[in-house]
Amino acid sequence: MDKLDGRGAVVVGGGSGIGRGIALGLAGEGMRVLVADIDAENAGAVRDEIARSGGDARAARVDATDSDSVAKLATAAADDLDRVHVFVNTVGVLTDAAVTTSSEQVWAWFVEFHLMAAVRMVEAFLPLLRAHDDGAHIVLTSSMAGMVALPAEQTGGMNTGVYTVLKHAVVGYGDMLRHDLTPEGIGVSVLCPGAVATSLVSTTARHRPERFGGPMSDPMAGRTLPPGMMPPGMMPIEALGPIVVRGIRANRPYIFTHPEMQDVVRARQQQVLDDFEFSAET
Numbered sequence: 001m002d003k004l005d006g007r008g009a010v011v012v013g014g015g016s017g018i019g020r021g022i023a024l025g026l027a028g029e030g031m032r033v034l035v036a037d038i039d040a041e042n043a044g045a046v047r048d049e050i051a052r053s054g055g056d057a058r059a060a061r062v063d064a065t066d067s068d069s070v071a072k073l074a075t076a077a078a079d080d081l082d083r084v085h086v087f088v089n090t091v092g093v094l095t096d097a098a099v100t101t102s103s104e105q106v107w108a109w110f111v112e113f114h115l116m117a118a119v120r121m122v123e124a125f126l127p128l129l130r131a132h133d134d135g136a137h138i139v140l141t142s143s144m145a146g147m148v149a150l151p152a153e154q155t156g157g158m159n160t161g162v163y164t165v166l167k168h169a170v171v172g173y174g175d176m177l178r179h180d181l182t183p184e185g186i187g188v189s190v191l192c193p194g195a196v197a198t199s200l201v202s203t204t205a206r207h208r209p210e211r212f213g214g215p216m217s218d219p220m221a222g223r224t225l226p227p228g229m230m231p232p233g234m235m236p237i238e239a240l241g242p243i244v245v246r247g248i249r250a251n252r253p254y255i256f257t258h259p260e261m262q263d264v265v266r267a268r269q270q271q272v273l274d275d276f277e278f279s280a281e282t
């Protein structure tokens with residue numbers, strides 16, 4: 001979808017982190033952006049930030065795990081933006097959760113936030129994306145963890161087992177959505193970032209719904225870096241917007257942010273090819 005200027009975009013999870021970066025990026029292209037988040041204050045702050053730089057934005061609270069709340073957001077988007085051309089979801093959760101030790105409740109929590117929230121929102125927003133023939137685009141957020149499965153030694157000590165399983169599911173969902181929607185002129189991209197400087201682990205702890213155990217104490221408390229410091233390899237969120245804009249314009253199936261991660265992806269693909277060869281020999 002090449003033309004963005006003057007068109008409508010909804011960014012869920014836009015109140016902070018990667019969603020904020022994407023909202024700023026889309027607004028920078030002249031899009032009229034609805035910033036939606038469970039944290040209404042943060043969504044409002046991003047709206048104000050966009051307005052201060054001359055952009056066009058509005059904000060709304062949404063709980064992506066609640067279908068009534070998502071339906072209200074879709075109605076508000078239709079009212080405020082008239083036409084919606086771009087829908088972005090960045091909602092997700094991250095905490096130490098190994099596949100061998102996680103309870104069914106933890107699995108259900110990750111399934112809900114990574115997969116079902118995306119499915120629910122796409123279903124709610126598809127009628128708006130289909131309501132015009134200007135072209136439309138959906139961006140789902142996976143991770144490098146949707147492309148490769150890394151042990152804790154390669155993820156800064158965190159066991160990303162359950163997260164990795166669900167981020168692979170987001171890639172599969174995005175691929176199939178793309179097959180289904182391409183004939184209708186609706187593009188789909190799956191964003192697969194590497195490490196980006198956000199507060200995802202703290203946000204995850206703060207917003208865990210009661211049915212999944214309620215808010216947790218923040219595992220990152222007392223571990224914040226001095227202002228202006230960022231762990232090596234972390235990307236600032238402001239760098240995300242232009243990368244995602246480029247991916248939308250070119251309707252790329254995947255949007256990558258960290259070229260240095262190519263080697264681990266290549267190693268995984270090579271393993272698959274090697275095992276084809278091995279299997280053919282036996």
Ligand SMILES: NC(=O)c1ccc[n+]([C@@H]2O[C@H](COP(=O)([O-])OP(=O)(O)OC[C@H]3O[C@@H](n4cnc5c(N)ncnc54)[C@H](O)[C@@H]3O)[C@@H](O)[C@H]2O)c1
Nearest residue numbers: 013016017018038063064090091092143195196198200203
């Ligand atoms: N930060 C990274 O290094 C990284 C890397 C790869 C992928 N990701 C993915 O990027 C996405 C965004 O994460 P982030 O790092 O920007 O973290 P973040 O915590 O800054 O962003 C998540 C946003 O989602 C909102 N949110 C939480 N629960 C919600 C709900 N029920 N309904 C609506 N909004 C809700 C939060 O308030 C927050 O604004 C996640 O899917 C994450 O898995 C992050």
